[in-house]
Amino acid sequence: MQPTGLRTTSRIPAEKPFLKWAGGKTRYASVLVGLAPEFTGAYREPFLGSGAVFFELGPGRAVLSDANEELVVCFRVVAEDPEPVMARLDEMPNTPEHFEHVRRQRPQDLSDLDRAARVVYLNKTSFRGLWRVNCRNEFNTPYGAYDRPYYNRTTFLRAARALSGAVVRVADFEQAIDDAETGDWVYCDPPYVPLGGWADFKRYTAGQFGADDQVRLYRAMRRAANRGVFVTMTNSDTPFVHELFGGDFHILRLPTRRDINLNASARRSWDVVVTTYDPPVPAQVLVDRRAR
Template sequence: METTTMASVAAAPILKWAGGKRQLLPRLLASQPPSWNRYLEPFAGGAALFFALSRPEAYLSDTNGDLIRLYQVVRDRVEDLIGRLTAIQTAYRALLPEDQAAFFYALRDRYNARQADDLEQSALFFALGRLAFNGLYRVSATGRYNTPFGRYKNPDIVRAETLRAAHQVLQDATIVEADYRAAGTAAQRSDLIYVDPPYAPASKTANFTSYTADGFGWKDQVALAEWVREMAGRGVYVMASNADVPEIHQLYRGLWIQVVPVRRAINSDASKRTGATEVIITTYPVEGAVRG
């Protein structure tokens, strides 16, 4: 494990991720059980709640392998990663504005070629997130990153202090590429699992729920709800987020549900970033929650 400079900022998500939970953190933190042991987050994404809790020996997993490898690299080789990102940033800033788009697409092609080692692939993954339009991570049906260039003049591609802060809190974390069922195997009585899956669509057009090429459909939602109840039966605390739609309320009937306001942060049209609601579901009573 490498030695790194101590971070001077508090730990926070290192990248923008669709469905990120930064704005809901106060409600999520208030919805914890009074006392619990280990923290597990099987749909890690941006891991906002993990970074806010900063609990040691946490368990993070996701089916997005590049995301998981990035967290592993931040945990184990953060200074090497910062070095690679610094080189990318220096090269980008030296270009004329009319040449920066070509630079971005060359990075994207290298990323999609998947011939780099974990360190280089993670640097490309992170840098693309800093340069892509609206910071959006999106893949095609074949798994190729296809977000266009964001045309940022002077972006902070490196985010060194944020990466170092994340490095500190990830030191004792177990980080694995796996679906949520693996977290169930790792969980023990009185642990807390936070489940933040791709959401059930709120409308026919609201289908931006696939951050991996294989998607997450209604059968997966049903299986996940059954798994949540299974975990509760084993004495594991579970908190879940999902869309505020009747189907989800019915699926989690008998558990505690809070309806919370949110503002969608990722949309190509700023005028469409309107208010909405979603739900926080818990297998234990929470003040302000209603049992479904």
């Protein structure tokens, strides 16, 4: 039985992410926050991405992590001082030539400030903002030719304020979940099980996230639930996910869109929301009777 209690009350107002991450939950963040348990500990997010649920929730205590070191560096630098990041971005032209130059930069040769600006720049100028790297950890998403600003100043500053009290670190998701303590709420948004099979999956880090990692995630969630940690996970609505997670956890279905798909009809789809606790169910979320 999971512990109950009042949710952490020391919160900031809801804010917006400063990055637009492929698969990010900005559009559904309020629904996911509505599924939050009554938790008394810290909020934890082991697959950071754009941090949409974190920004919507505005928790008083948070531990944010990701295996993508560049993303973590970016969040840390923005949290510490967003002004130099914006100033650096103002110096970077949105041209195919400069994009190619930035894309080929070796992060280890850059300062943390330049690494942070590089992440924002590539996120705003690459095709559909997709962060994709090859097995050598080289960014390989093509230029997107978008005529839009790299940042909104108000959003950037508010995001920095929201992040100022959070711990942001590089960590494997399993370790991040194992570090959670009784009363914490962990929200997991892993790379999804591909709808078309594992061969369709793209890399967010140099290591592929495959079926074995989904099993690792399931086992970490079980361990966490056994010690009184609340866990929520989103994933694709596939037989693999239902078979792996449906036996022990609650599964809900959430209507979504896949904006990264060029075919408009293919964008309409379902996600599953898996919880280790009995969740409140907003109107937008339907209980999947197959998992009951």
